[in-house]
Amino acid sequence: LDILVFSNSRKADGYFKIKRKSNDFSLPQIFPREDFNKVLKNAEPGTLVYLDLSGLEMVQVSRYIRTILKADDLYPGLLDPLGKITDVAHLFHEGVADYVDKATLREGITVQRLNQVFKYLLETGRAYTKTAEERTREEIRSRYISSGNSWSDVVPGREYTFCLMFVELDGAVEMEKMYGRDTLARALGSFRSYIESLVGSFNGRIWIWSGFGGVVLFPFNLTRSDSLKCGLCLVLFKHLYDIEESIFPNFISFRLALSIGNILYTEVGTGHVISDSLNYIYHLGQQFAEPGRFYITEEVLLISHTAFMEFFLESGEFEGRKIYRMRLPIHFRNTC
Protein backbone atom coordinates (compact mmCIF):
# COMPACT_ATOMS: atom_id res chain seq x y z
CA LEU A 1 0.00 0.00 0.00
CA ASP A 2 1.04 3.57 -0.65
CA ILE A 3 0.31 5.92 2.23
CA LEU A 4 -0.60 9.58 1.72
CA VAL A 5 -1.14 11.91 4.68
CA PHE A 6 -2.88 15.29 4.39
CA SER A 7 -2.19 17.44 7.39
CA ASN A 8 -1.39 21.05 8.13
CA SER A 9 0.04 20.18 11.52
CA ARG A 10 3.74 20.51 12.19
CA LYS A 11 3.54 17.35 14.26
CA ALA A 12 2.41 15.25 11.29
CA ASP A 13 5.93 13.84 10.83
CA GLY A 14 5.63 12.12 14.19
CA TYR A 15 2.26 10.46 13.52
CA PHE A 16 3.90 7.43 11.89
CA LYS A 17 6.49 5.16 13.40
CA ILE A 18 7.53 3.73 10.03
CA LYS A 19 11.07 4.52 9.09
CA ARG A 20 11.72 2.05 6.30
CA LYS A 21 9.78 1.08 3.23
CA SER A 22 8.73 -2.59 3.22
CA ASN A 23 7.37 -4.95 0.58
CA ASP A 24 3.87 -4.18 1.80
CA PHE A 25 3.95 -0.46 2.57
CA SER A 26 5.64 2.59 1.16
CA LEU A 27 6.92 5.34 3.45
CA PRO A 28 4.11 7.79 4.32
CA GLN A 29 4.18 10.93 2.18
CA ILE A 30 2.90 14.04 3.95
CA PHE A 31 1.19 16.89 2.06
CA PRO A 32 -0.59 20.07 3.15
CA ARG A 33 -4.36 19.76 2.94
CA GLU A 34 -4.46 22.38 0.16
CA ASP A 35 -2.78 19.88 -2.16
CA PHE A 36 -5.45 17.26 -1.53
CA ASN A 37 -7.12 17.31 -4.95
CA LYS A 38 -3.93 17.68 -6.91
CA VAL A 39 -2.14 14.80 -5.15
CA LEU A 40 -5.18 12.54 -5.05
CA LYS A 41 -5.57 12.78 -8.82
CA ASN A 42 -2.26 10.96 -9.31
CA ALA A 43 -2.62 8.45 -6.45
CA GLU A 44 -1.98 4.81 -7.35
CA PRO A 45 -4.81 2.32 -6.82
CA GLY A 46 -4.59 0.69 -3.37
CA THR A 47 -3.45 3.86 -1.57
CA LEU A 48 -4.38 4.54 2.03
CA VAL A 49 -5.24 8.24 2.34
CA TYR A 50 -4.99 9.65 5.89
CA LEU A 51 -6.61 12.99 6.64
CA ASP A 52 -5.81 15.07 9.72
CA LEU A 53 -9.12 16.29 11.15
CA SER A 54 -7.65 19.26 13.05
CA GLY A 55 -9.41 22.44 12.05
CA LEU A 56 -12.06 20.72 9.94
CA GLU A 57 -15.84 20.82 10.42
CA MET A 58 -17.69 17.49 10.27
CA VAL A 59 -19.37 18.55 7.00
CA GLN A 60 -15.95 19.07 5.45
CA VAL A 61 -14.74 15.71 6.77
CA SER A 62 -17.67 13.92 5.09
CA ARG A 63 -16.88 15.73 1.84
CA TYR A 64 -13.23 14.63 1.97
CA ILE A 65 -14.27 11.03 2.67
CA ARG A 66 -16.66 11.06 -0.27
CA THR A 67 -13.96 12.43 -2.57
CA ILE A 68 -11.53 9.69 -1.55
CA LEU A 69 -14.15 6.98 -1.97
CA LYS A 70 -15.16 8.33 -5.38
CA ALA A 71 -11.71 7.45 -6.74
CA ASP A 72 -11.25 3.76 -7.50
CA ASP A 73 -9.39 1.74 -4.87
CA LEU A 74 -8.39 4.53 -2.49
CA TYR A 75 -9.09 4.04 1.23
CA PRO A 76 -9.75 6.91 3.64
CA GLY A 77 -8.18 6.94 7.10
CA LEU A 78 -8.74 9.65 9.71
CA LEU A 79 -6.25 11.15 12.16
CA ASP A 80 -7.93 12.79 15.16
CA PRO A 81 -5.25 14.44 17.33
CA LEU A 82 -7.83 16.65 19.09
CA GLY A 83 -10.36 13.88 19.82
CA LYS A 84 -13.17 15.59 17.92
CA ILE A 85 -15.05 12.51 16.76
CA THR A 86 -17.67 11.09 19.10
CA ASP A 87 -19.35 8.50 16.87
CA VAL A 88 -16.43 6.55 15.43
CA ALA A 89 -18.54 3.61 14.22
CA HIS A 90 -20.48 6.00 11.96
CA LEU A 91 -17.26 6.78 10.09
CA PHE A 92 -16.82 3.10 9.23
CA HIS A 93 -20.40 3.01 7.99
CA GLU A 94 -19.40 5.83 5.66
CA GLY A 95 -16.55 3.70 4.29
CA VAL A 96 -13.54 4.79 6.35
CA ALA A 97 -10.77 2.16 6.53
CA ASP A 98 -9.03 3.42 9.68
CA TYR A 99 -9.53 5.88 12.51
CA VAL A 100 -6.59 6.89 14.73
CA ASP A 101 -7.32 8.63 18.01
CA LYS A 102 -5.24 11.05 20.06
CA ALA A 103 -3.55 8.40 22.27
CA THR A 104 -2.55 6.15 19.34
CA LEU A 105 -1.19 9.12 17.44
CA ARG A 106 0.93 10.05 20.41
CA GLU A 107 2.44 6.54 20.31
CA GLY A 108 2.76 6.66 16.50
CA ILE A 109 1.14 4.47 13.84
CA THR A 110 3.10 1.24 13.44
CA VAL A 111 3.51 -1.32 10.65
CA GLN A 112 1.40 -3.71 12.73
CA ARG A 113 -1.41 -1.19 12.69
CA LEU A 114 -1.21 -0.86 8.91
CA ASN A 115 -1.24 -4.67 8.59
CA GLN A 116 -4.45 -4.67 10.60
CA VAL A 117 -5.97 -2.10 8.25
CA PHE A 118 -4.96 -4.19 5.25
CA LYS A 119 -6.43 -7.31 6.87
CA TYR A 120 -9.64 -5.42 7.54
CA LEU A 121 -9.82 -4.35 3.88
CA LEU A 122 -9.22 -7.93 2.76
CA GLU A 123 -11.92 -9.27 5.06
CA THR A 124 -14.41 -6.69 3.87
CA GLY A 125 -13.53 -7.54 0.25
CA ARG A 126 -12.22 -4.06 -0.52
CA ALA A 127 -8.48 -4.70 -0.69
CA TYR A 128 -6.99 -3.81 -4.01
CA THR A 129 -5.10 -6.60 -5.74
CA LYS A 130 -2.80 -5.84 -8.61
CA THR A 131 -3.68 -7.05 -12.07
CA ALA A 132 -1.29 -9.35 -13.93
CA GLU A 133 -0.41 -6.43 -16.18
CA GLU A 134 0.49 -4.20 -13.22
CA ARG A 135 2.64 -6.96 -11.74
CA THR A 136 4.46 -7.31 -15.08
CA ARG A 137 5.00 -3.56 -15.19
CA GLU A 138 6.52 -3.59 -11.72
CA GLU A 139 8.70 -6.53 -12.64
CA ILE A 140 9.95 -4.68 -15.72
CA ARG A 141 10.73 -1.62 -13.67
CA SER A 142 12.63 -3.59 -11.06
CA ARG A 143 15.09 -4.78 -13.76
CA TYR A 144 16.11 -1.35 -14.93
CA ILE A 145 18.27 1.58 -13.85
CA SER A 146 16.51 4.94 -14.11
CA SER A 147 18.10 7.48 -16.43
CA GLY A 148 15.93 10.15 -14.80
CA ASN A 149 13.52 12.62 -16.27
CA SER A 150 15.95 14.56 -18.40
CA TRP A 151 19.43 14.47 -19.87
CA SER A 152 20.81 16.52 -17.01
CA ASP A 153 20.57 13.38 -14.84
CA VAL A 154 22.65 11.29 -17.26
CA VAL A 155 26.40 11.06 -16.63
CA PRO A 156 28.70 9.60 -19.33
CA GLY A 157 30.47 6.40 -18.28
CA ARG A 158 27.52 5.05 -16.25
CA GLU A 159 24.98 2.44 -17.13
CA TYR A 160 21.33 3.47 -17.49
CA THR A 161 18.10 2.24 -18.96
CA PHE A 162 16.93 4.12 -22.03
CA CYS A 163 14.20 3.75 -24.56
CA LEU A 164 16.05 3.06 -27.80
CA MET A 165 14.53 4.07 -31.10
CA PHE A 166 15.84 2.78 -34.41
CA VAL A 167 15.01 4.89 -37.45
CA GLU A 168 16.13 4.27 -41.03
CA LEU A 169 15.01 5.39 -44.48
CA ASP A 170 13.85 2.58 -46.73
CA GLY A 171 15.38 1.99 -50.15
CA ALA A 172 18.92 3.21 -49.44
CA VAL A 173 20.43 1.29 -52.38
CA GLU A 174 17.92 2.69 -54.89
CA MET A 175 18.42 6.20 -53.56
CA GLU A 176 22.16 5.98 -54.01
CA LYS A 177 21.61 5.00 -57.62
CA MET A 178 18.88 7.55 -58.26
CA TYR A 179 20.41 10.74 -56.81
CA GLY A 180 23.73 12.45 -57.23
CA ARG A 181 26.00 12.45 -54.18
CA ASP A 182 25.40 16.11 -53.31
CA THR A 183 21.63 15.97 -53.76
CA LEU A 184 21.45 12.81 -51.67
CA ALA A 185 23.60 14.34 -48.94
CA ARG A 186 21.35 17.41 -48.79
CA ALA A 187 18.19 15.30 -48.73
CA LEU A 188 19.58 13.03 -46.01
CA GLY A 189 20.64 16.09 -44.02
CA SER A 190 17.11 17.44 -44.19
CA PHE A 191 15.74 14.05 -43.05
CA ARG A 192 18.13 13.96 -40.11
CA SER A 193 17.13 17.52 -39.12
CA TYR A 194 13.48 16.51 -39.17
CA ILE A 195 14.14 13.50 -36.92
CA GLU A 196 16.42 15.52 -34.63
CA SER A 197 13.93 18.31 -34.16
CA LEU A 198 10.92 16.06 -33.59
CA VAL A 199 12.65 13.66 -31.15
CA GLY A 200 14.15 16.69 -29.39
CA SER A 201 10.69 17.93 -28.48
CA PHE A 202 10.15 14.59 -26.70
CA ASN A 203 13.43 14.70 -24.82
CA GLY A 204 15.12 12.30 -27.25
CA ARG A 205 18.64 12.63 -28.67
CA ILE A 206 20.22 11.11 -31.73
CA TRP A 207 22.98 8.88 -30.32
CA ILE A 208 24.23 7.11 -33.42
CA TRP A 209 23.67 8.27 -37.00
CA SER A 210 25.08 7.12 -40.30
CA GLY A 211 23.60 8.47 -43.49
CA PHE A 212 20.18 6.89 -43.78
CA GLY A 213 19.34 6.51 -40.12
CA GLY A 214 20.48 5.70 -36.62
CA VAL A 215 19.51 5.25 -33.01
CA VAL A 216 17.82 7.77 -30.75
CA LEU A 217 17.89 7.55 -26.95
CA PHE A 218 15.13 8.72 -24.61
CA PRO A 219 15.71 8.89 -20.84
CA PHE A 220 13.46 6.50 -18.90
CA ASN A 221 12.63 7.22 -15.27
CA LEU A 222 11.11 3.73 -14.76
CA THR A 223 7.64 5.23 -14.73
CA ARG A 224 7.17 6.87 -18.07
CA SER A 225 8.88 7.86 -21.28
CA ASP A 226 7.69 10.03 -24.14
CA SER A 227 9.38 7.79 -26.68
CA LEU A 228 6.24 6.00 -27.86
CA LYS A 229 4.34 9.26 -28.24
CA CYS A 230 7.30 10.53 -30.25
CA GLY A 231 7.15 7.46 -32.52
CA LEU A 232 3.44 7.97 -33.03
CA CYS A 233 4.05 11.60 -34.01
CA LEU A 234 6.87 10.64 -36.39
CA VAL A 235 4.47 8.35 -38.21
CA LEU A 236 1.51 10.74 -38.04
CA PHE A 237 3.30 13.90 -39.17
CA LYS A 238 5.63 12.24 -41.71
CA HIS A 239 3.50 13.32 -44.64
CA LEU A 240 3.58 16.95 -43.64
CA TYR A 241 7.38 16.72 -43.59
CA ASP A 242 7.19 15.16 -47.05
CA ILE A 243 5.24 18.10 -48.40
CA GLU A 244 6.85 20.99 -46.57
CA GLU A 245 10.47 20.18 -45.95
CA SER A 246 11.66 17.01 -47.65
CA ILE A 247 14.06 17.45 -50.54
CA PHE A 248 13.22 13.98 -51.88
CA PRO A 249 10.77 14.36 -54.78
CA ASN A 250 8.62 11.40 -53.71
CA PHE A 251 7.01 10.53 -50.41
CA ILE A 252 9.69 8.97 -48.25
CA SER A 253 9.31 5.76 -46.27
CA PHE A 254 11.14 4.84 -43.06
CA ARG A 255 11.19 2.04 -40.53
CA LEU A 256 10.93 2.66 -36.82
CA ALA A 257 11.56 0.28 -33.94
CA LEU A 258 11.44 0.96 -30.22
CA SER A 259 12.64 -1.07 -27.25
CA ILE A 260 13.94 -0.58 -23.71
CA GLY A 261 17.39 -1.61 -22.62
CA ASN A 262 20.47 -0.85 -20.60
CA ILE A 263 23.35 1.07 -22.11
CA LEU A 264 26.69 2.13 -20.75
CA TYR A 265 26.21 5.74 -21.77
CA THR A 266 28.98 7.47 -23.62
CA GLU A 267 29.14 10.64 -25.67
CA VAL A 268 32.21 9.77 -27.73
CA GLY A 269 32.90 6.82 -30.00
CA THR A 270 29.25 5.78 -30.01
CA GLY A 271 29.91 3.83 -33.22
CA HIS A 272 32.10 1.38 -31.27
CA VAL A 273 29.72 0.69 -28.38
CA ILE A 274 29.13 -3.01 -27.72
CA SER A 275 25.78 -3.61 -26.12
CA ASP A 276 23.06 -6.26 -26.21
CA SER A 277 20.37 -3.58 -26.13
CA LEU A 278 21.94 -1.79 -29.06
CA ASN A 279 22.32 -5.03 -31.02
CA TYR A 280 18.72 -5.88 -30.32
CA ILE A 281 17.30 -2.59 -31.58
CA TYR A 282 19.46 -2.78 -34.74
CA HIS A 283 18.34 -6.35 -35.40
CA LEU A 284 14.71 -5.45 -34.78
CA GLY A 285 14.92 -2.48 -37.13
CA GLN A 286 16.99 -4.11 -39.87
CA GLN A 287 15.91 -7.75 -39.81
CA PHE A 288 12.33 -7.75 -38.55
CA ALA A 289 10.79 -4.38 -39.43
CA GLU A 290 9.00 -4.05 -42.76
CA PRO A 291 9.40 -0.87 -44.84
CA GLY A 292 7.31 2.07 -43.66
CA ARG A 293 6.29 0.41 -40.40
CA PHE A 294 6.77 1.05 -36.70
CA TYR A 295 7.45 -1.84 -34.28
CA ILE A 296 7.77 -1.91 -30.51
CA THR A 297 8.52 -4.53 -27.90
CA GLU A 298 5.84 -5.54 -25.42
CA GLU A 299 7.78 -3.91 -22.60
CA VAL A 300 7.45 -0.51 -24.30
CA LEU A 301 3.71 -0.94 -24.61
CA LEU A 302 3.37 -1.98 -20.96
CA ILE A 303 5.17 1.05 -19.59
CA SER A 304 3.25 3.44 -21.85
CA HIS A 305 -0.11 5.18 -21.63
CA THR A 306 -3.02 2.76 -22.12
CA ALA A 307 -4.34 4.97 -24.95
CA PHE A 308 -1.66 3.45 -27.22
CA MET A 309 -3.11 -0.05 -26.94
CA GLU A 310 -5.67 0.34 -29.71
CA PHE A 311 -3.04 1.47 -32.21
CA PHE A 312 -0.75 -1.53 -31.85
CA LEU A 313 -1.34 -5.06 -33.11
CA GLU A 314 0.53 -8.21 -32.09
CA SER A 315 3.10 -9.02 -34.69
CA GLY A 316 4.89 -12.17 -33.50
CA GLU A 317 8.12 -12.63 -31.57
CA PHE A 318 11.64 -11.52 -32.27
CA GLU A 319 14.68 -12.80 -30.36
CA GLY A 320 12.50 -13.89 -27.46
CA ARG A 321 10.41 -10.72 -27.13
CA LYS A 322 6.83 -10.15 -28.13
CA ILE A 323 6.55 -7.49 -30.84
CA TYR A 324 3.71 -5.11 -31.69
CA ARG A 325 3.20 -3.24 -34.94
CA MET A 326 1.55 0.17 -35.21
CA ARG A 327 -1.54 0.52 -37.37
CA LEU A 328 -0.71 3.12 -39.99
CA PRO A 329 -2.71 6.29 -40.55
CA ILE A 330 -4.34 6.58 -43.95
CA HIS A 331 -3.93 10.09 -45.28
CA PHE A 332 -4.43 9.45 -48.96
CA ARG A 333 -7.55 8.96 -50.96
CA ASN A 334 -6.59 5.59 -52.47
CA THR A 335 -3.61 4.06 -50.75
CA CYS A 336 -1.98 4.30 -47.34
Added chain:
Amino acid sequence: LKRNLKLEKYIIDALSQSMTVHLMERLVRRIIPDYDLHRRSGFPENIPIPQVDAAEQVYMDIVSENLLTRFVEVLIDVNRNGYMGRPVSVRLLPQIMNELEEVGLSYNEKYGAIVEGNRRVKTVGWGVLREGFTYEFSFLSFDIVGNSELVRRYTKKEILKGYTDVKRIVMRMVNKREGRMWRWEGDGGLAAFYFGNKNVQVTLGSIEILLELFIYNLFECPFREPLSMRIAAHTGPCQFFHNVNEIRSATINRLIEIETQYSDSDSLTISPSVYTDLGTKLATFFQPIEISSRSYLYRYKLQWE
Protein backbone atom coordinates in the same frame (compact mmCIF):
# COMPACT_ATOMS: atom_id res chain seq x y z
CA LEU B 1 3.64 53.72 -38.85
CA LYS B 2 4.37 56.73 -36.68
CA ARG B 3 6.72 59.33 -38.13
CA ASN B 4 10.28 58.15 -37.71
CA LEU B 5 12.86 60.81 -38.56
CA LYS B 6 15.75 58.36 -38.80
CA LEU B 7 13.86 56.08 -41.16
CA GLU B 8 12.82 59.09 -43.23
CA LYS B 9 16.44 60.22 -43.53
CA TYR B 10 17.73 56.73 -44.40
CA ILE B 11 15.15 56.22 -47.15
CA ILE B 12 15.68 59.64 -48.70
CA ASP B 13 19.46 59.16 -48.59
CA ALA B 14 19.16 55.62 -49.94
CA LEU B 15 17.12 56.80 -52.91
CA SER B 16 19.14 59.88 -53.71
CA GLN B 17 22.50 58.09 -53.37
CA SER B 18 21.61 54.80 -55.10
CA MET B 19 19.55 55.58 -58.19
CA THR B 20 18.47 58.04 -60.81
CA VAL B 21 15.25 60.05 -60.57
CA HIS B 22 13.89 58.03 -63.47
CA LEU B 23 14.48 54.74 -61.62
CA MET B 24 12.88 56.17 -58.45
CA GLU B 25 9.75 56.94 -60.43
CA ARG B 26 9.76 53.48 -62.05
CA LEU B 27 10.02 51.79 -58.66
CA VAL B 28 7.16 53.81 -57.18
CA ARG B 29 5.03 52.84 -60.19
CA ARG B 30 5.24 49.22 -59.03
CA ILE B 31 2.92 50.16 -56.18
CA ILE B 32 1.26 53.36 -57.49
CA PRO B 33 0.82 52.55 -61.21
CA ASP B 34 0.10 56.09 -62.49
CA TYR B 35 2.75 57.82 -60.40
CA ASP B 36 4.11 61.00 -62.03
CA LEU B 37 6.96 62.63 -60.15
CA HIS B 38 6.85 65.89 -62.08
CA ARG B 39 3.15 66.37 -61.44
CA ARG B 40 3.49 65.52 -57.77
CA SER B 41 6.55 67.71 -57.19
CA GLY B 42 5.38 70.67 -59.30
CA PHE B 43 8.59 70.69 -61.34
CA PRO B 44 7.87 71.46 -65.03
CA GLU B 45 8.33 68.51 -67.40
CA ASN B 46 11.34 70.08 -69.10
CA ILE B 47 13.29 70.68 -65.90
CA PRO B 48 15.15 67.78 -64.35
CA ILE B 49 14.30 67.19 -60.69
CA PRO B 50 17.33 67.18 -58.38
CA GLN B 51 17.86 63.73 -56.82
CA VAL B 52 17.36 64.83 -53.22
CA ASP B 53 14.15 66.70 -54.06
CA ALA B 54 12.86 63.67 -55.96
CA ALA B 55 13.72 61.34 -53.08
CA GLU B 56 11.94 63.62 -50.60
CA GLN B 57 8.87 63.81 -52.82
CA VAL B 58 8.79 60.02 -53.26
CA TYR B 59 9.09 59.53 -49.51
CA MET B 60 6.25 62.01 -48.82
CA ASP B 61 3.98 60.35 -51.38
CA ILE B 62 4.49 56.75 -50.26
CA VAL B 63 3.96 57.74 -46.64
CA SER B 64 0.78 59.69 -47.43
CA GLU B 65 -0.55 56.66 -49.33
CA ASN B 66 0.41 54.40 -46.42
CA LEU B 67 2.68 52.37 -48.69
CA LEU B 68 6.00 52.69 -46.91
CA THR B 69 6.45 48.98 -46.12
CA ARG B 70 5.45 47.99 -49.66
CA PHE B 71 8.03 50.41 -51.04
CA VAL B 72 10.77 48.99 -48.81
CA GLU B 73 9.84 45.53 -50.13
CA VAL B 74 10.40 46.92 -53.65
CA LEU B 75 13.80 48.29 -52.60
CA ILE B 76 14.78 44.89 -51.17
CA ASP B 77 13.67 43.23 -54.39
CA VAL B 78 15.67 45.49 -56.71
CA ASN B 79 18.68 45.30 -54.43
CA ARG B 80 18.62 41.50 -54.80
CA ASN B 81 17.38 41.04 -58.33
CA GLY B 82 18.31 44.32 -60.04
CA TYR B 83 16.06 46.29 -62.38
CA MET B 84 15.47 45.21 -66.00
CA GLY B 85 18.60 43.08 -65.95
CA ARG B 86 20.80 45.77 -64.43
CA PRO B 87 22.18 45.41 -60.92
CA VAL B 88 21.04 48.05 -58.42
CA SER B 89 22.75 48.42 -55.09
CA VAL B 90 20.50 50.21 -52.62
CA ARG B 91 22.58 51.95 -50.00
CA LEU B 92 21.60 52.07 -46.31
CA LEU B 93 19.22 49.10 -46.66
CA PRO B 94 20.51 47.44 -43.44
CA GLN B 95 19.89 50.68 -41.53
CA ILE B 96 16.38 50.93 -43.00
CA MET B 97 15.66 47.35 -41.90
CA ASN B 98 17.00 48.09 -38.42
CA GLU B 99 14.67 51.06 -38.10
CA LEU B 100 11.70 48.94 -39.20
CA GLU B 101 12.66 46.33 -36.63
CA GLU B 102 12.67 49.05 -33.99
CA VAL B 103 8.97 49.55 -34.66
CA GLY B 104 8.26 45.82 -34.62
CA LEU B 105 8.33 45.04 -38.35
CA SER B 106 10.63 42.62 -40.10
CA TYR B 107 11.22 41.20 -43.55
CA ASN B 108 9.91 37.66 -43.87
CA GLU B 109 12.17 35.84 -46.34
CA LYS B 110 9.68 33.04 -46.90
CA TYR B 111 6.88 35.36 -48.01
CA GLY B 112 9.03 38.16 -49.42
CA ALA B 113 7.08 40.68 -47.38
CA ILE B 114 7.46 42.97 -44.39
CA VAL B 115 5.23 41.80 -41.58
CA GLU B 116 4.97 42.20 -37.84
CA GLY B 117 7.96 40.72 -36.10
CA ASN B 118 7.67 38.47 -33.08
CA ARG B 119 8.10 41.18 -30.50
CA ARG B 120 4.79 42.91 -30.94
CA VAL B 121 1.22 41.84 -30.51
CA LYS B 122 0.03 40.42 -33.81
CA THR B 123 -2.65 42.50 -35.49
CA VAL B 124 -5.36 41.25 -37.85
CA GLY B 125 -3.81 43.08 -40.80
CA TRP B 126 -0.21 41.91 -40.25
CA GLY B 127 0.64 45.56 -39.64
CA VAL B 128 0.62 46.20 -43.41
CA LEU B 129 -2.91 45.81 -44.80
CA ARG B 130 -4.78 49.02 -45.51
CA GLU B 131 -8.22 49.85 -44.26
CA GLY B 132 -10.95 49.44 -46.89
CA PHE B 133 -8.72 47.82 -49.53
CA THR B 134 -9.60 44.50 -51.10
CA TYR B 135 -7.07 41.67 -50.92
CA GLU B 136 -6.98 38.00 -51.87
CA PHE B 137 -7.05 35.86 -48.73
CA SER B 138 -7.28 32.20 -47.86
CA PHE B 139 -9.62 31.55 -44.97
CA LEU B 140 -9.99 28.79 -42.48
CA SER B 141 -13.21 28.33 -40.54
CA PHE B 142 -13.55 25.82 -37.71
CA ASP B 143 -16.10 24.71 -35.22
CA ILE B 144 -16.18 22.32 -32.26
CA VAL B 145 -18.77 19.65 -33.03
CA GLY B 146 -21.63 19.16 -30.55
CA ASN B 147 -20.92 22.28 -28.52
CA SER B 148 -24.38 22.50 -26.90
CA GLU B 149 -24.27 18.85 -25.84
CA LEU B 150 -20.79 19.27 -24.33
CA VAL B 151 -21.84 22.39 -22.43
CA ARG B 152 -24.79 20.48 -20.97
CA ARG B 153 -22.77 17.43 -19.95
CA TYR B 154 -19.63 18.97 -18.47
CA THR B 155 -18.80 21.51 -15.79
CA LYS B 156 -17.88 25.05 -16.70
CA LYS B 157 -14.31 24.36 -15.58
CA GLU B 158 -13.98 21.30 -17.80
CA ILE B 159 -15.46 23.15 -20.79
CA LEU B 160 -13.13 26.07 -20.22
CA LYS B 161 -10.11 23.78 -20.11
CA GLY B 162 -11.11 21.82 -23.22
CA TYR B 163 -11.92 24.88 -25.30
CA THR B 164 -8.85 26.79 -24.16
CA ASP B 165 -6.71 23.83 -25.18
CA VAL B 166 -8.35 23.73 -28.62
CA LYS B 167 -7.77 27.46 -29.00
CA ARG B 168 -4.11 26.95 -28.10
CA ILE B 169 -3.74 24.24 -30.76
CA VAL B 170 -5.43 26.34 -33.45
CA MET B 171 -3.53 29.52 -32.56
CA ARG B 172 -0.21 27.71 -32.64
CA MET B 173 -0.85 26.33 -36.11
CA VAL B 174 -2.21 29.62 -37.47
CA ASN B 175 0.70 31.64 -36.08
CA LYS B 176 3.25 29.11 -37.30
CA ARG B 177 2.05 29.73 -40.85
CA GLU B 178 1.78 33.52 -40.52
CA GLY B 179 -2.00 33.44 -40.45
CA ARG B 180 -4.12 35.67 -38.22
CA MET B 181 -7.13 34.79 -36.10
CA TRP B 182 -9.91 37.13 -37.13
CA ARG B 183 -12.67 35.73 -34.98
CA TRP B 184 -12.88 33.44 -31.99
CA GLU B 185 -16.37 32.65 -30.80
CA GLY B 186 -15.76 30.18 -27.99
CA ASP B 187 -16.53 27.05 -29.94
CA GLY B 188 -15.21 28.11 -33.34
CA GLY B 189 -13.61 30.85 -35.33
CA LEU B 190 -12.11 32.24 -38.48
CA ALA B 191 -8.46 32.62 -39.48
CA ALA B 192 -7.01 34.45 -42.47
CA PHE B 193 -3.85 33.79 -44.49
CA TYR B 194 -2.42 36.37 -46.85
CA PHE B 195 1.27 35.77 -47.55
CA GLY B 196 3.16 33.24 -49.62
CA ASN B 197 1.42 30.19 -50.98
CA LYS B 198 -1.60 30.86 -48.81
CA ASN B 199 -3.77 28.00 -50.07
CA VAL B 200 -1.06 25.48 -49.24
CA GLN B 201 -0.51 27.16 -45.88
CA VAL B 202 -4.19 27.11 -44.94
CA THR B 203 -4.46 23.45 -45.99
CA LEU B 204 -1.34 22.25 -44.18
CA GLY B 205 -2.29 24.27 -41.10
CA SER B 206 -5.76 22.70 -41.05
CA ILE B 207 -4.41 19.16 -41.47
CA GLU B 208 -1.94 19.82 -38.68
CA ILE B 209 -4.76 21.05 -36.42
CA LEU B 210 -6.66 17.79 -37.03
CA LEU B 211 -3.57 15.69 -36.28
CA GLU B 212 -2.76 17.69 -33.15
CA LEU B 213 -6.35 17.33 -32.01
CA PHE B 214 -6.09 13.57 -32.47
CA ILE B 215 -3.02 13.47 -30.18
CA TYR B 216 -4.77 15.80 -27.71
CA ASN B 217 -7.80 13.52 -27.58
CA LEU B 218 -5.59 10.53 -26.81
CA PHE B 219 -3.71 12.01 -23.90
CA GLU B 220 -5.13 15.26 -22.58
CA CYS B 221 -8.80 15.73 -23.39
CA PRO B 222 -10.80 16.36 -20.19
CA PHE B 223 -13.98 14.88 -21.66
CA ARG B 224 -15.03 11.23 -21.69
CA GLU B 225 -15.35 11.31 -25.46
CA PRO B 226 -12.94 12.84 -27.99
CA LEU B 227 -13.35 16.46 -29.01
CA SER B 228 -14.30 16.75 -32.67
CA MET B 229 -13.80 19.63 -35.04
CA ARG B 230 -15.11 20.58 -38.45
CA ILE B 231 -12.77 22.64 -40.58
CA ALA B 232 -13.32 24.30 -43.95
CA ALA B 233 -11.03 26.38 -46.16
CA HIS B 234 -11.78 28.71 -49.05
CA THR B 235 -10.00 31.49 -50.90
CA GLY B 236 -11.09 34.68 -52.58
CA PRO B 237 -11.20 38.49 -52.41
CA CYS B 238 -12.26 40.30 -49.27
CA GLN B 239 -12.37 43.95 -48.31
CA PHE B 240 -10.21 44.46 -45.24
CA PHE B 241 -11.14 46.41 -42.10
CA HIS B 242 -9.15 46.50 -38.88
CA ASN B 243 -12.42 46.00 -37.03
CA VAL B 244 -13.05 42.53 -38.44
CA ASN B 245 -16.68 42.62 -37.33
CA GLU B 246 -17.23 45.20 -40.06
CA ILE B 247 -16.01 42.82 -42.76
CA ARG B 248 -18.77 41.62 -45.08
CA SER B 249 -17.54 39.28 -47.75
CA ALA B 250 -19.01 36.81 -50.19
CA THR B 251 -15.84 34.71 -49.80
CA ILE B 252 -16.39 34.39 -46.05
CA ASN B 253 -20.09 33.69 -46.56
CA ARG B 254 -19.25 30.87 -48.95
CA LEU B 255 -16.69 29.52 -46.47
CA ILE B 256 -19.28 29.45 -43.67
CA GLU B 257 -21.68 27.69 -46.02
CA ILE B 258 -19.07 25.02 -46.80
CA GLU B 259 -18.30 24.58 -43.12
CA THR B 260 -21.85 24.39 -41.86
CA GLN B 261 -23.49 22.50 -44.72
CA TYR B 262 -20.90 20.28 -46.33
CA SER B 263 -18.16 19.57 -43.81
CA ASP B 264 -17.96 16.52 -41.61
CA SER B 265 -16.62 16.01 -38.08
CA ASP B 266 -12.86 15.47 -37.74
CA SER B 267 -12.31 16.48 -41.32
CA LEU B 268 -11.16 19.35 -43.51
CA THR B 269 -13.29 20.38 -46.48
CA ILE B 270 -11.81 22.71 -49.07
CA SER B 271 -13.23 24.54 -52.05
CA PRO B 272 -12.04 23.84 -55.63
CA SER B 273 -10.18 27.16 -55.71
CA VAL B 274 -8.02 26.03 -52.78
CA TYR B 275 -7.66 22.50 -54.16
CA THR B 276 -6.30 23.60 -57.54
CA ASP B 277 -3.38 25.36 -55.85
CA LEU B 278 -2.21 22.42 -53.75
CA GLY B 279 0.25 20.66 -56.02
CA THR B 280 0.27 16.96 -56.76
CA LYS B 281 1.65 15.68 -53.44
CA LEU B 282 -0.83 17.47 -51.21
CA ALA B 283 -3.76 17.02 -53.57
CA THR B 284 -3.55 13.23 -53.09
CA PHE B 285 -4.75 13.74 -49.50
CA PHE B 286 -8.18 14.86 -50.71
CA GLN B 287 -11.25 12.96 -51.74
CA PRO B 288 -13.70 14.75 -54.09
CA ILE B 289 -17.27 15.03 -52.83
CA GLU B 290 -19.99 15.84 -55.32
CA ILE B 291 -22.31 18.38 -53.70
CA SER B 292 -24.49 18.96 -56.74
CA SER B 293 -24.32 18.10 -60.40
CA ARG B 294 -20.69 18.68 -61.48
CA SER B 295 -19.98 20.73 -58.42
CA TYR B 296 -17.31 19.38 -56.10
CA LEU B 297 -15.67 20.04 -52.77
CA TYR B 298 -12.62 18.13 -51.51
CA ARG B 299 -12.21 16.44 -48.15
CA TYR B 300 -9.36 15.18 -45.96
CA LYS B 301 -10.08 12.87 -43.06
CA LEU B 302 -7.58 10.95 -40.96
CA GLN B 303 -8.31 7.23 -41.01
CA TRP B 304 -6.51 4.16 -39.72
CA GLU B 305 -5.73 0.85 -41.38
